[in-house]
Amino acid sequence: MTSAPDLAIEAHGLVKHFKETRAVDGIDLAVPTGTVYGVLGPNGAGKTTAVRMLTTLLRPDAGTAHVLGHDVLAQPDAVRSLVGLTGQYASVDEDLTGAENLIVIARLYGFSKPAARRRGMDLMEAFGIAEAANRPVKTYSGGMRRRIDLAASLVMSPRVLFLDEPTTGLDPRSRNQVWDIVRVLVADGATVLLTTQYLEEADQLADRIAVIDHGKVIAEGTATELKRSVGEGSVNLRLADSSDRARAAEIVERVLRAEVVLAPDPYAFSARVPDDGADLAAQLLPALADAGIGVPEFTLGQPSLDEVFLALTGQPVDEEDQDRSGTTSHTEEVA
Numbered sequence: 001m002t003s004a005p006d007l008a009i010e011a012h013g014l015v016k017h018f019k020e021t022r023a024v025d026g027i028d029l030a031v032p033t034g035t036v037y038g039v040l041g042p043n044g045a046g047k048t049t050a051v052r053m054l055t056t057l058l059r060p061d062a063g064t065a066h067v068l069g070h071d072v073l074a075q076p077d078a079v080r081s082l083v084g085l086t087g088q089y090a091s092v093d094e095d096l097t098g099a100e101n102l103i104v105i106a107r108l109y110g111f112s113k114p115a116a117r118r119r120g121m122d123l124m125e126a127f128g129i130a131e132a133a134n135r136p137v138k139t140y141s142g143g144m145r146r147r148i149d150l151a152a153s154l155v156m157s158p159r160v161l162f163l164d165e166p167t168t169g170l171d172p173r174s175r176n177q178v179w180d181i182v183r184v185l186v187a188d189g190a191t192v193l194l195t196t197q198y199l200e201e202a203d204q205l206a207d208r209i210a211v212i213d214h215g216k217v218i219a220e221g222t223a224t225e226l227k228r229s230v231g232e233g234s235v236n237l238r239l240a241d242s243s244d245r246a247r248a249a250e251i252v253e254r255v256l257r258a259e260v261v262l263a264p265d266p267y268a269f270s271a272r273v274p275d276d277g278a279d280l281a282a283q284l285l286p287a288l289a290d291a292g293i294g295v296p297e298f299t300l301g302q303p304s305l306d307e308v309f310l311a312l313t314g315q316p317v318d319e320e321d322q323d324r325s326g327t328t329s330h331t332e333e334v335a
């Protein structure tokens with residue numbers, strides 16, 4: 001096997017327009033081999049369209065893309081043999097059992113019957129759904145569906161795996177299980193590009209993140225770099241006594257020279273730390289103690305990726321989340 005290039009995925013100036021819609025409007029990506037790369041963006045940002053071009057399912061209007069050194073336009077078969085894709089919407093056959101789905105895929109890839117059966121069962125076991133192997137997929141819960149989808153894309157042990165919103169709609173426990181699967185894959189040497197609308201997911205999993213909006217990369221870097229780009233973070237305080245809050249807020253405003261934000265919880269409030277204000281933040285606890293105000297909880301944190309997104313786009317993620325038009329999944333819960 002030839003040695004892997006430094007970049008598993010490389011795209012320059014990718015463009016895809018659908019009539020008036022500039023779905024992908026000139027995207028550059030450089031994904032180092034053996035890493036998790038997060039493509040973060042709200043509904044309609046162009047994530048799925050970009051993934052479809054990178055996986056040879058859609059022809060770009062302009063630009064170039066390479067996967068492990070192979071041109072997606074000139075060498076689509078080579079690219080297809082190296083990549084796995086878990087689409088945003090389930091791609092398995094609902095009427096077949098979980099095991100049957102995996103066996104069919106393995107047979108399509110040329111596995112013998114016994115080898116296909118073995119591969120299918122190994123994957124179902126690895127994903128903790130072996131007990132459901134002989135049940136039709138339409139009886140699976142959403143979390144099980146996501147796992148059988150992932151298993152289906154791993155039949156061939158792809159070296160580059162594209163996961164399009166792998167945890168959308170999952171409960172926190174199932175989400176954590178999918179994250180663990182991704183971590184194991186990368187530890188085994190795979191490269192993963194995942195799209196997500198969840199800032200926390202990118203934060204948890206991705207070595208680097210591209211934030212996309214309206215078909216363009218609006219920021220790129222590690223989670224830490226993205227957070228730093230919007231300032232020093234914030235202090236969060238919880239007081240022993242809620243009747244101290246007005247006084248405490250006044251002290252914090254004076255020391256930090258920044259406005260406080262009162263939390264719905266009457267014991268809590270927060271304030272942004274101004275640029276180069278880390279020293280000022282360190283003076284807060286002594287100042288509050290001098291005033292006789294008990295502060296059982298004090299945290300100094302980086303800005304959240306939510307704040308990053310807001311700063312970059314001028315729109316909070318939640319607002320965009322409500323625009324779910326045309327994105328209903330056909331994933332079914334257990335009947």
Ligand SMILES: Nc1ncnc2c1ncn2[C@@H]1O[C@H](COP(=O)(O)OP(=O)(O)OP(=O)(O)O)[C@@H](O)[C@H]1O
Binds near residue numbers: 044
């Ligand atoms: N086949 C198509 N024909 C016409 N317009 C399309 C097509 N596919 C995508 N679009 C449009 O392109 C834009 C980007 O869509 P895309 O599906 O890539 O977004 P996304 O980031 O994956 O969003 P989501 O988070 O909702 O999955 C949207 O405005 C969408 O309506």
Ligand SMILES: [Mg+2]
Binds near residue numbers: 047048049088165
């Ligand atoms: Mg999508």
